[in-house]
Amino acid sequence: MTLLAVERIKLFTTRSPWWCMVMALVVTVGFAALVAGTSNADDPVTVATTQFGYGFGLVVIMVMAALAVTTEYRFGTIRATFQAVPSRSKALLAKTTVVAVLAGVIGEITAFGSWGIAKLIKGSADLAINSAYEWRVVAGTGLIYALAAVIAVSVGTMIRHSAGAISLVLIYSQLAENLIQIIPNVGPKIHRWLPFNMAQHFLTGRPDAGARGADGPPISEITYSPWVGLLYFGVFALVLLIISLWVVNRRDA
Template sequence: MTLLAVERIKLFTTRSPWWSMLLALALTIGITAIIAANWGAEAPMPVLAAVFVHNLGLYVIMVMAALAVTTEYRFGTIKATFQAVPDRISPLVAKAVVVVLLAGLVGLASSFGSWALSWLLVDNTSELAIESANDWRHVAGVGLVYAAGALLALGVGALVRQTAGAVSIILVFALVLESVVGFIPNIGDDIQKWMPFTVAGKFIFGNPDPSVIPAGEGPPAIGELSPWGSFGYFAAIAVAIYVISLIVVKRRDA
């Protein structure tokens, strides 16, 4: 519990987490508000539309998670931490618990905030009610994706140790590489289906309730996994990268 308190204090006594949380909420809820305000009255707004831009907040939270590690390396405070806790694993696990829980809460705040504001702004809310299991997955599932994404970013930050490098890897991979890989002849589409952030999108958007999506429309099938299988795949990649980072941090000099 002491390590958790220490990591909580270290995280919240810097400005970057606060700005990151505010930016993540502002991007997701703000853009969703614009979408909802301009949604035509003739067509009902589905639950999916309320969380359509959740990825914007996800990338911001992943940058925040990476900074939680790289900032300590930048200013040398990680050395004092490792001197106080020589096993090195315990403080990193405590940091992961704090950052992952915070990321999950921000994800829930962004998704339910976007949904609630959409309910207030759209004229036709007949399909915006959260009634089915799919509806709950679309909205509440954002918190799980944020949490897993934060764990992945923590692992990248611990491996790279440089803020610019870690942030570049996260954003370039998510925003550029996963899209560009689809242009590779013959095999691009097959590879893209298994890219982690693409698969995470299947968890949020895949297999929507057909009652709120017109025939032939809606998100396409992604890969061969079910929505929950897709989250398991994304979470497994995040855990694997984080575990590798723990092994590397344990073996190399601080």
């Protein structure tokens, strides 16, 4: 518990987490307000489309998570941490836990905030959260944000440089996975099993009849259970975390 408290204090005494939290909230809720405000009878707002800003919030969260560890390497405070805590694995796990919990909380606040602002703007729209799909696309955001934070912390630990870590996680999650689809014949098959696509499948797999993804997270066409997607994404995050623990114990701080 002491390690968790220390990591919480270190995280919140820097400005970047606060700026990232505000940006994630403003961007996601702002896009939900825009979608709701521009909807009409022919293109009504739905529970899923209130989550239009999900991807933008995810980007901010991964930046925050990567900075949480790379900033310590940049200013050399990680050395003091490892001197105070001989077990580097415990120190890194404590940091990862704090960042992941914060990311999960932010995810839930932004998701339900987006849904709430849309409901406030379009009171006449059917925005009741009833089905399993609707619950996943809203409440599931926190789980994806938390796991994405674990991935970003792990990458940041291995690379140690803010620019490199942020570039890698953003280029891969936002660009590389989608570009793989253009590889002839095998591209779409490979893409089905890539981690962030699996995370997307958890949120939007097996949609309700008539669900659309044009103004929200793209509808997943994968046929197996969405919970398989969450498990796959979680295992991917765990593997990266284990690798980062091995790396941090093998090299000098």
